[in-house]
Each structure stands twice: as structure tokens, then as C-alpha cells.
Amino acid sequence: xxxxxxxxxxxxxxxxxxxxxxxxxxxxxxxxxxxxxxxxxxxxxxxxxxxxxxxxxxxxxxxxxxxxxxxxxxxxxxxxxxxxxxxxxxxxxxxxxxxxxxxxxxxxxxxxxxxxxxxxxxxxxxxxxxxxxxxxxxx
Numbered sequence: 001x002x003x004x005x006x007x008x009x010x011x012x013x014x015x016x017x018x019x020x021x022x023x024x025x026x027x028x029x030x031x032x033x034x035x036x037x038x039x040x041x042x043x044x045x046x047x048x049x050x051x052x053x054x055x056x057x058x059x060x061x062x063x064x065x066x067x068x069x070x071x072x073x074x075x076x077x078x079x080x081x082x083x084x085x086x087x088x089x090x091x092x093x094x095x096x097x098x099x100x101x102x103x104x105x106x107x108x109x110x111x112x113x114x115x116x117x118x119x120x121x122x123x124x125x126x127x128x129x130x131x132x133x134x135x136x137x138x139x
Contacts, residue, residue, distance in 0.1 A: 017051070020047055020050060020051055021051075027043055027044040038064065038068055045064065045077065057084070058084075060081075061077050062081075064078070065078050072098045072099075073098070075098035075101060076098040076105075079092070079094035079118070083115050086117060088123050092118065092121070092123035092126065096130065
């Protein structure tokens with residue numbers, strides 16, 4: 001079944017959107033041949049997210065969390081995908097796991113637009129408190 005194009009991306013030129021569609025098609029082929037190719041999956045998930053294909057990005061990030069269960073960035077990206085799909089409890093859980101595994105880019109965490117929905121949700125309060133207990137200032 002053909003995938004929808006990245007029409008949701010308005011900031012990109014038509015050429016850039018076509019290029020992104022081509023990259024996605026290529027990476028989908030690579031991942032079909034090698035489902036455990038972590039770097040290809042990471043790039044594919046980023047491209048899905050870039051063009052608003054959040055459910056597909058979430059599927060990729062869930063797979064990555066199985067393939068790389070000790071990688072804090074994988075769980076941070078999983079939290080972003082859950083947030084973009086409005087699954088806030090799961091997003092908070094994934095973000096807590098990222099922190100537990102060592103994620104420490106707090107400036108990005110409090111400004112990342114992918115987490116905007118989660119930061120407005122009550123589940124984020126616990127994450128803020130956890131970061132405060134780590135004695136990290138988030139501004």
C-alpha cells in the first residue's frame with residue numbers, strides 16, 4: 001500500500017518534500033531487508049516525524065526500544081513519539097526511562113516542540129520534580 005506523502009510539512013519546498021519522500025522510501029526498503037538496522041530505523045523514524053507521520057514514527061521508536069533497551073536517546077525519542085500521538089502517560093513513562101538511563105539534555109527537553117503536549121499534561125509535573133531532585137536547573 002503506498003504511503004501518503006509528506007504534505008503536512010509546509011516549511012519545506014516541494015523539492016525538499018520530494019527528497020524526504022525518496023529518503024523514506026529508500027529507508028523503508030533497507031529496514032525491510034534488515035529489520036535490526038538501528039541507524040536506518042532511527043533515521044526513518046526522524047523522517048516520519050519530520051513529515052507528520054507520527055503513528056509510523058511511534059512504531060519505529062517502539063521497535064528501537066526493543067532493539068536498544070539501554071539507550072537513553074531511544075527512550076527520549078519514544079517519549080516524543082508518544083507525546084505527538086497524545087499518549088501522555090506512556091510519554092511520561094518513556095521519558096522517565098530515558099532519565100533513568102542517563103538522558104541529561106535538559107535544555108532541549110524543556111524546549112523540544114515534540115514534547116509540548118506532554119509538558120502541558122499533569123504527568124509532566126513528576127518529571128519536573130525528578131529533575132529538580134537531580135539538582136538540575138531547567139530554565
